[in-house]
Structures are given as structure tokens and as C-alpha cells.
Amino acid sequence: MKDRKRKRAVTLTLLATSLMILACLCSTGPQLVSQPPADDPAPLEVADDPAPAAKRITITLDKDKGPTGSTVRITVTGANPGELITIKHSNAQYSYWADNTGTLIVDDTMVGQVGDVITITAEAGTGFNPDSDSADFTITGNPFASFYDVAFEVLLDIARHLNFTNIRVDGTPLRLWLTYGSLIIEGDAPWVTVSGDVADDGSFALTGRGVVAGFPGIAVSFDGTLTPETIEGTWALGTDGGLPQGEPISFAVTGEAVPEEGAAYDPVAQFYTLFNSAQAAGDHQTMYDLLHPVVLERYGESACAAYLESIVNPAVDIELIETTGFGTWDYERDERTDTVENTFTVNVIVHSADGDTEAEAHVAKYEAAVLGWFTDCGDPLE
Structure with a gap:
């Protein structure tokens, strides 16, 4: 009789272990980055009538925006070692064990329409009120371009800054970096690097700080519109009054896309x-x-x-x-x-x-x- 009970207990233990492994292996979509704990997690100690606890876990994303199909790395910290963590959002729901440091890292794919905000929630613990934290990921469009040849025309120069800012009006190349709805525009001096968000219609409002005519930390803005073929806008130097007499100088900027590394722009x-x-x-x-x-x-x-x-x-x-x-x-x-x-x-x-x-x-x-x-x-x- 004792041998039969012992065999039944062993069978149930093996069945429970198999189901746990199968649950982890059958998860599709997200890719587990962190490793499961080497040892079985210790049981959680819960008070008979616990007071509301401060939030333990924190969820962070390696980026908060991108086009549909973007891979985002989700990191959850602050969990108990080996604690089960559930990730939920509009595309999927899945669970993994935290590692021995109480951390879970997974790579997941975000899918949606332009403008969608996907709220990613991590939950640790069980019951009606698990500990949780959330972060948002926004689906953006895909602006595309790289290099532009531009010309400058003075719009406003009350303090006559043009002579000492040495802005070339016969054209200068600008390098554009477009990533997940953000735009960075670089160029050779006296251009000052500006950055910010670009909307799905190509409009942008960028800012930066840099050296202008030997003056450090000068505030710069560039507001305009970008298409695959053209760029145009208003570039202003000294918007915070940092140039002599506190007056800015602004330029109309127009440009066209040019070949990169000799390839014809098509x-x-x-x-x-x-x-x-x-x-x-x-x-x-x-x-x-x-x-x-x-x-x-x-x-x-x-x-x-x-x-x-x-x-x-x-x-x-x-x-x-x-x-x-x-x-x-x-x-x-x-x-x-x-x-x-x-x-x-x-x-x-x-x-x-x-x-x-x-x-x-x-x-x-x-x-x-x-x-x-x-x-x-x-x-x-x-």
C-alpha cells in the first residue's frame, strides 16, 4: 500500500514538472532573454492581513516608439527571485519566471496602426491584486531620407550677425538620422546639431545648443517639413538671447535630397x-x-x-x-x-x-x- 502511494506521488510530481516545462516552451512571439533560476524559488511569505505595499517591480523599455513590427526589449526588475511574472498588452499575454536576481528580460514585437499606444503591463505575484507596473509604446510612421543639400537665405538679422556667423548661403550638406519617429540633423560648422520628434506628415520642431561664432551654448531651433525629396523650414540661432545684443538671426532653409555614396536618388x-x-x-x-x-x-x-x-x-x-x-x-x-x-x-x-x-x-x-x-x-x- 505504501509503495502504491509513493508511486502515485512520484507520478503527480513528474506530471506537474512536465506541465510547467510545457507552459514555458509553448509560449510564442516574445523571446526570453534572461535565464530561469538555477534553484527552485523559495515560497513567498504572505501576512494574514497585509497592509498595502509599495510597488516592488519596475518595467522599462529600451525604446518607447517605433513603426509596426518593431522589436522592443522589456526589462522587469524588483521581483522576488524565481517569481512568476506575467506580461500583458494588446498583442499578447505570457508568463516567465524571474531569474535569481528578480529580473526578467524578454524581446517582444509591437504591431499596430500609426498612432496606436500599446500599454505593456508586468504583473508579479498572484491573487486579486498582484504587484504591477506599466509602460507605453507608440506606433509611428516611417519617414525616410538621409542626405540633403541645402541653401540658406536670411530672414531676420536685426543685430547684423551674418558677418560673424559665417553662414554659407551657397549650399551645405546636412545629414539626417531618422529612427522611430525621432529626427537628428547634423552638419559641418557653423551648423549646430538639432534633434526632436518628426510627425507622420513630415513636420518637425527641433532644438539644440552649440557654438556659434565662438559663443558657446547658443540655443538653436529648426522648424519645418521633410519629404523624401525635399526639406524646408526656418533655422534660428540665439533664440534664448545668447548672441550679442540679445537678438537672434534666422534663415529660410530649402534643400533637396542628394545621392548617398554616389547612388542615384530614386x-x-x-x-x-x-x-x-x-x-x-x-x-x-x-x-x-x-x-x-x-x-x-x-x-x-x-x-x-x-x-x-x-x-x-x-x-x-x-x-x-x-x-x-x-x-x-x-x-x-x-x-x-x-x-x-x-x-x-x-x-x-x-x-x-x-x-x-x-x-x-x-x-x-x-x-x-x-x-x-x-x-x-x-x-x-x-
Whole structure:
């Protein structure tokens, strides 16, 4: 009788251990970075009637914004060694044990539409009121560009600073760094590095401090708009009164994208790079944002949004072969015709799970030199 009880106890122990291992191995999506504890965690001691405790755990993200499909590293600290931690957000929910230092580190993928704020919550402990902490991740768009050749024109110089600031008005290259909706613009002196956020429509308001005409710590601002082909805005030096007589000097800045390392700048190639990255991430919102306005006028915004959500396919990639023409083109669908100006005609290969298909496609410029594509969203509006 004792041997039978002992065998049953051993069997239940092995079953419980197997279920715990299976629960960890079956989690998909996030990648565990920290290791599980080497020893079994000690049981938690809970008072009979505990008073509300101060928050123990803290969750931090290695970045708080990025385009859909971004990988974010989630770090949870302050837990008990070996304590079970649950991560929750709109994309997933999963649990792992903290390591022997009470830390959990996982890499997870954030998916959503531009503007979505994903709240990531970590919970430690059990019961109706576990200890928790949260952090937000914002889905941004994907502005794209790198180098611009710019020219300066004086807008305001009450104190006649131009002579000693030595601003070149015949053009100077600016280097742009775009990461997760943030923009940094660098350039050779006398340019002062500025940084800040860039909106999904390309508008920005950047600030910085640096040396201007030998004066250190001068406040600088640059407000403007960025497209894949152009940049323009107002650059102001001495906005905090740091220049002589307390007066700033401001310039109108205009520029165009230039080749990087000798490669020709190709707006059509840039367009398909962005289009393919959106398709690969399942980001139907960006694909919608890239539509030419005439498509939305014909089919309506809601119809096109629903259509793209239904057909977005990460397995599809469009390879640009060549641009064969530029001019007017007749957009003919559903017994309707719209003549579209500034249209690029291109040859492409559509790669998909069903094979490769050669096709002719069109993208057209509209306001602010932005390119848009064309499709059939269903039944046209009356």
C-alpha cells in the first residue's frame, strides 16, 4: 500500500514538472532573454492581513516608439527571485519566471496602426491584486531620407550677425538620422546639431545648443517639413538671447535630397522600399496612407481601409525593375477614367507564394512631391 502511494506521488510530481516545462516552451512571439533560476524559488511569505505595499517591480523599455513590427526589449526588475511574472498588452499575454536576481528580460514585437499606444503591463505575484507596473509604446510612421543639400537665405538679422556667423548661403550638406519617429540633423560648422520628434506628415520642431561664432551654448531651433525629396523650414540661432545684443538671426532653409555614396536618388525606389516594408509587417494602415488621393475619392476612405486590411500579405514583395515613363496616365477602373498628372510608369515583378509575376504599375506625385499608388477598392462611390 505504501509503495502504491509513493508511486502515485512520484507520478503527480513528474506530471506537474512536465506541465510547467510545457507552459514555458509553448509560449510564442516574445523571446526570453534572461535565464530561469538555477534553484527552485523559495515560497513567498504572505501576512494574514497585509497592509498595502509599495510597488516592488519596475518595467522599462529600451525604446518607447517605433513603426509596426518593431522589436522592443522589456526589462522587469524588483521581483522576488524565481517569481512568476506575467506580461500583458494588446498583442499578447505570457508568463516567465524571474531569474535569481528578480529580473526578467524578454524581446517582444509591437504591431499596430500609426498612432496606436500599446500599454505593456508586468504583473508579479498572484491573487486579486498582484504587484504591477506599466509602460507605453507608440506606433509611428516611417519617414525616410538621409542626405540633403541645402541653401540658406536670411530672414531676420536685426543685430547684423551674418558677418560673424559665417553662414554659407551657397549650399551645405546636412545629414539626417531618422529612427522611430525621432529626427537628428547634423552638419559641418557653423551648423549646430538639432534633434526632436518628426510627425507622420513630415513636420518637425527641433532644438539644440552649440557654438556659434565662438559663443558657446547658443540655443538653436529648426522648424519645418521633410519629404523624401525635399526639406524646408526656418533655422534660428540665439533664440534664448545668447548672441550679442540679445537678438537672434534666422534663415529660410530649402534643400533637396542628394545621392548617398554616389547612388542615384530614386523616389520610386524609395516608395517601393516603404511599401514593401509595410506589406512585410502586415501594416495595412501605412499601405492606406500611401494610396493616391484619387483612389480614395473614387472608392471612399472606409472601403479602401477595409479592402487593404483584407488583402495585406507579408508573403508578397514587389521588385522594381525599371521606370519606363513619366507624364499623364489614365486611371481606368470600374468603367471610370481619371487622368492623373506626374505619373511614373514602372515595370515590376510581384513575388508571392504562388510564384513570380511581371506587371506594369503606376505611382504618381501629388502635393509636397509625395508618391501614391493605385488599386481597386471595390465598388466606386455613386
